[in-house]
Amino acid sequence: MVTVENGKAVKLRGNPDQPYTRGALCVKVNRYLEHTRADDRILYPLRRTGPKGSGQFERITWEEALDEISVRLRGIVEEHGGEAIWPYLGTGSLGYLQGCEGVAGRRFWNMLGASKHWLNICSGAGNSGLKRTNGTAGGMDPENFALARLILLWGTNTLTSGHHLWKFIQDARADGAYVVAIDPIRTRTADQADEHLPIRPGTDAALALGLLNVVLSENAQDEEFLAEHTEGWADFRQEILDHPVERVAEITGIPAAAIHSLGIRLAHTRPTAIRATHGLQRHQGGGTALRTIAAIPGVTGDWRHPGGGVAFSTSDHVHLNIDRRDDLLAEPVRTLVMSKVASQLDDVKCLWVYAANPAGSSPDANAIKRGLAREDLFTVVMEQFPTDTVDYADIVLPATMQTEHYDLHAGYGHLYLLWNEPAEQPPGECLSTTETFRRLAAHMGMTEPSLFDSDLELAEQLLASGHPSLEGITLDRIRKEGWVRMNYPTPFTPFATGFPTPSGRLRFPPTGKAYVPSHSVRTGGNSAYPLVLITPAAHLFLNTTFANNPELRRRAKDPVVLVNQADAAARGLVDGQRVRVHNDGGEFLADVEISDRVAAGVVASPKGRWPKFSPGGANPNAVVAERDGDMGKGPGFHDNLVEISPAS
Ligand SMILES: Nc1nc2c(c(=O)[nH]1)N[C@H]1C(S)=C(S)[C@@H](COP(=O)(O)OP(=O)(O)OC[C@H]3O[C@@H](n4cnc5c(=O)[nH]c(N)nc54)[C@H](O)[C@@H]3O)O[C@H]1N2
Ligand SMILES: Nc1nc2c(c(=O)[nH]1)N[C@H]1C(S)=C(S)[C@@H](COP(=O)(O)OP(=O)(O)OC[C@H]3O[C@@H](n4cnc5c(=O)[nH]c(N)nc54)[C@H](O)[C@@H]3O)O[C@H]1N2
Ligand SMILES: [Mo]
Numbered sequence: 001m002v003t004v005e006n007g008k009a010v011k012l013r014g015n016p017d018q019p020y021t022r023g024a025l026c027v028k029v030n031r032y033l034e035h036t037r038a039d040d041r042i043l044y045p046l047r048r049t050g051p052k053g054s055g056q057f058e059r060i061t062w063e064e065a066l067d068e069i070s071v072r073l074r075g076i077v078e079e080h081g082g083e084a085i086w087p088y089l090g091t092g093s094l095g096y097l098q099g100c101e102g103v104a105g106r107r108f109w110n111m112l113g114a115s116k117h118w119l120n121i122c123s124g125a126g127n128s129g130l131k132r133t134n135g136t137a138g139g140m141d142p143e144n145f146a147l148a149r150l151i152l153l154w155g156t157n158t159l160t161s162g163h164h165l166w167k168f169i170q171d172a173r174a175d176g177a178y179v180v181a182i183d184p185i186r187t188r189t190a191d192q193a194d195e196h197l198p199i200r201p202g203t204d205a206a207l208a209l210g211l212l213n214v215v216l217s218e219n220a221q222d223e224e225f226l227a228e229h230t231e232g233w234a235d236f237r238q239e240i241l242d243h244p245v246e247r248v249a250e251i252t253g254i255p256a257a258a259i260h261s262l263g264i265r266l267a268h269t270r271p272t273a274i275r276a277t278h279g280l281q282r283h284q285g286g287g288t289a290l291r292t293i294a295a296i297p298g299v300t301g302d303w304r305h306p307g308g309g310v311a312f313s314t315s316d317h318v319h320l321n322i323d324r325r326d327d328l329l330a331e332p333v334r335t336l337v338m339s340k341v342a343s344q345l346d347d348v349k350c351l352w353v354y355a356a357n358p359a360g361s362s363p364d365a366n367a368i369k370r371g372l373a374r375e376d377l378f379t380v381v382m383e384q385f386p387t388d389t390v391d392y393a394d395i396v397l398p399a400t401m402q403t404e405h406y407d408l409h410a411g412y413g414h415l416y417l418l419w420n421e422p423a424e425q426p427p428g429e430c431l432s433t434t435e436t437f438r439r440l441a442a443h444m445g446m447t448e449p450s451l452f453d454s455d456l457e458l459a460e461q462l463l464a465s466g467h468p469s470l471e472g473i474t475l476d477r478i479r480k481e482g483w484v485r486m487n488y489p490t491p492f493t494p495f496a497t498g499f500p501t502p503s504g505r506l507r508f509p510p511t512g513k514a515y516v517p518s519h520s521v522r523t524g525g526n527s528a529y530p531l532v533l534i535t536p537a538a539h540l541f542l543n544t545t546f547a548n549n550p551e552l553r554r555r556a557k558d559p560v561v562l563v564n565q566a567d568a569a570a571r572g573l574v575d576g577q578r579v580r581v582h583n584d585g586g587e588f589l590a591d592v593e594i595s596d597r598v599a600a601g602v603v604a605s606p607k608g609r610w611p612k613f614s615p616g617g618a619n620p621n622a623v624v625a626e627r628d629g630d631m632g633k634g635p636g637f638h639d640n641l642v643e644i645s646p647a648s
Contacts, residue, residue, distance in 0.1 A: 002033075002403055002423040009033055009403050009423040018483060020143065020414040021164050027539070028546040035549055036401045036427075042383055043428025046396040052373045055391035062429060065395055066443040072378045072394075073112060073444070076349045082113025084349040086336050089117055090356020092545060095407030095420065096320060096462050097434055097455055098400075099355040103322060104434040104458055107451050108441050110328035115348075116335040118633075121362065123412075124339070125634025126281035126312050129290030132631075133298070133509070135501035138316030140273060140309040141492040142413050146171035147307025148273035150265055154182045154293065155204060155280025159189045161537040162413050165275065172307075178269070180262060182207065183279065184534060185562070185604050186597040197262065198599050200253035201532050202283040202518025202639055205292040207259065209514060210248025212240045212299055214263020222301025229498060229505055230298050236508035240299075243515075251515075253599065271308030272300060279536060283639040285516030287631025292514045298506040306491035313412040317486065317494075319467035320410070328448060339635040342367035342626045345377070353381045354399070354433060359388035360544040360610055363635050365621040366586040382436060385548055388611045398430040405432035406455040408462055408478075415492065417473065418483040434458065516630050518639045524601070529583045529641035531567060534604040535620040536638070541608035548610060559609060559619075561590040563644065566600040568592060571644060578615070578647040581605065583640065586622035589615040589647055603644065607637070 003011035012033045016023030045065035050056025076084050087109045093099030100119075118124075127137040145151060145168040158165050169179060181190035182197045182204070190196040199207060215221060216237070226233050245263070249256035266272055274296065280289050294310050302308030336344050338356075342364035345351065351372070358368055372379060372392035381393040390396055404427075407420035426432075431439070434455050441451040453461070460475050469486040478484050488494075498504040520532040540556045541547040547556075561581055563573065573579060575594045580587045581603070590605050598604055609619045623642050629635065 004423050007424060009036075015482070018416075019485070020411070020416060022167055024164060026163060028542050028552065031546070031549055031551065032402065035546065036403055038385070038549070040386055040548060041427065042386060042390070042396060042398045043430060044398055045429065046393075048394050052375070052392045053369065055386060057396060062439070065397060066440055069380060069395060069440065070444045073350060076378065077112055080349050083115045083333050084347065085109070085112060085114035086344075086348045086351050087114055087117050088338065088341065088351055088353045088356055088358065089119060090338070090354070090358075090361070091119070091122060091543065092355030092357070093407070093433070095409050096322070097407045097458055098405055098432055103324065103462070104453075105354070105437050106324045107328060107448070108437045108446075110325055111441070111446055111448060111451070113330055113333055115333055118335050118337050120337055120632050121339040121635060123278055123281070123313055124632030125286040125629045126278060126290040126632075128632035128634075129281065129287035130294050130310075130312055132291050133294035133507055134495065135499050136316040137313055139294075139494065140311035141415055141488065142275070142311050142314070143168055144307045144491050145169055145273050145275070145311070147491065148172050148271050149175075149177050149307070150269035150272040151177055151179045152182060152272065152274045152276075153179065153189055153193060154274055154276040156275050156277035157183070157187045157189050157279065157536060158275065159192065160187065160539045162277070165413065178265065184598065184602050185536065195262075197254050197258055200251070200521070200599075201534060201602060202285055202521045203252040204280045204289040205285060205515040206243060206248050206251040207254065208292045208296055209240055209243035210245050210252070210259050211263045211266050212296060213243050213245060213248070214260055215267040215299060216240055218264065218267035220267035221299050222304075225301035225304060226299065229303075229495070230508060231503055231505040232508035232510065235511045236295065236514070239509070239511055239514050266296070266300065270300070270302065271305035272297070272302050273307055274310045276310055276312055279638060281629075281634055282637040283518035284627065284629050284636050285518050286629050286634050286636070288509070288513065288516040291509050295506070295508050295514075298508065303493065303495040306493050309495070314415055315410070315412045317415060317469065317488065318410040318417075319465050319469050320462045321465035322462070325450065337633050339363060339633060340626055342371065345371035345374075349376065350378045350380070353379070353389055353393075355382070357387045357389045357544045359392065360619060361607070361621065363621060363624040363637070364585055364626040365611065365618065365624070367626070382433065384430075387544065391612070397436055398428060400426045400430045400432045404430065406459065408459050415486050415488050416483045417478060417486060419478045421479065519627060519636055520639050520641050524641060527641050529643045531601060531603045531642050531644060533581065533620065533623060533640045533642045534602065534638040535607045535624065536604065538606035538608040544608055544610055547608050548613070553613065556609075559588070559590040559605060559614060560593040561603050561605040561644065562595045562598045563592050563603050564596065564598050564600045565594055567603070567644070568594045573644065573646070579644050580647050581620070581623060581642050581644050583623045583642045585625055586618060587616070588618040588620055588622045592644075603642065
């Protein structure tokens, strides 16, 4: 909620009436108003004056910017074809108008025949794994966690990366629920759990099989649910029987007794709610991990019970009318993959970045910088702040922030649609994504009417999907009410009577495909780089967003890497020592924090810092390889092997 006085936003707070957030903001968004007025905000169109990467620009007018862009785009289309243009849309704005699905921008890109863009970087693997099992990645309503009696926080750092869920977990605990964190790091969430299982990274699917092995030995499987709502059980049952607790203990590094006792709890506690989010799918076997974890409630029958099942993302429960207008394309075009910018840039002639910061957030940072430095690449960046990516831009276009534009939002952790009404005029000459593309289309002489639909018209189109979950949710209503729960019952049990698969049944993973070891598990033993690096969400930054905020930077201090005492001793490292974390891809610098929060063989350093504000000019993505995961081409941000040496 924003309080406006004399046309200026003066106060921002969470709305206590909102059922999911209950009035709480996170440490980052608490500073949002301050951030909109930051000294380093980009307010005018800019043209590069120094070498690429230098961040030297001159102010130009919108007219000049649009002229230059029009000429360059036309030239590229004529000489190389439209597919040489890569509209690279990231997660900076997850709104349905200004970002996310990029509906408005995509119409414009289709007129030029530009390549399509697959925003897989965050959850591609997990989405794909869950779809294979359930037919959709949408699962439990996270609000139902309040009803659970056993809660598994699996590869998720709730108190850092999605703290709104915590209140529902507390509600469950008040009624006696037992909470287990499954994470290679003893995170602040693991600290608050009743039990922490420190799992070897990339072995979660094996743990799922081991837990189910105990469920079977307790004869606690839900035979009726298995018979009525699943397929492939006979083979999967054999797969489970092939994973006794002792074998799984060896794979996962978790003591057999702990696996056994959690298996007993799982066998006899209904409902069990599993919160499995993005951490465990940032591995080469990450899609499979989600696919196999999703099999658990199929065996226990938890989907019957409100408060039972798996929650990854609620996005698939959002049935807006997302029409990318392929009819505007003259011919089919290729799709480029967001997490693979390092390797896919070679035949791209225009990289158009919006709501993204590939130089800070994408894998293989050094290769990306080499690509961005190419003289024949025309780079346009629509941005609010002078990121490392902006430093390589030929043209920078100033972008509005949340308090300055319309948007329609959905969460990936709840079932509400939310409306964003602008609270004030944008500063300087900032324009929204939608308005920028409208102006550019007009400037290039395009006449297709839908290119000029207003934000409110676009929002109306989005809501007009005809899906029952949106019936009665009009633009008028959502503007008036601010948020609306989509038409799902409370409590919502999405698969109590069937699954959105072709057969209507949950599909168990086929034989031999229920556990795919990660890259680091497969190669760890004989690598020159023996340590697995995890690069999880930072508490004070949102990916690289907010990582330029002076107060948050001050609180974040210098980068650290968590190292177990045994690994530190083996290298003669002392607490606080500056080290190089390196592999064949590159290196970044950090200070050692000797800690029993990680096991020997595992090190951790959070994501999100701007490379240019980091010692040595690099963040952990310098050592993250661009390697396709098993599903959804999911990037392995937590699946890289490194060595640590004194920085000298
Ligand atoms: N403060 C803050 N909040 C954020 C973000 C942020 O940058 N900062 N980013 C937002 C975004 S875009 C996303 S996608 C989410 C991401 O947030 P999460 O879904 O929580 O994902 P991560 O932080 O990548 O990883 C979560 C946990 O998984 C653990 N993990 C790593 N490898 C494994 C494994 O093999 N097995 C298991 N069991 N656990 C593993 C990590 O140690 C980490 O503690 O958070 C969102 N919220
Ligand atoms: N090492 C490591 N790297 C990771 C991850 C990890 O776990 N480890 N996680 C990955 C994940 S989960 C994600 S989602 C990606 C995120 O990667 P990106 O999608 O690139 O997100 P950000 O780095 O936050 O950069 C978003 C930029 O968009 C800008 N922005 C915000 N709102 C708007 C807007 O309305 N319009 C415009 N034009 N710009 C806007 C912000 O200022 C910011 O600079 O990072 C990935 N990178
Ligand atoms: Mo993400």
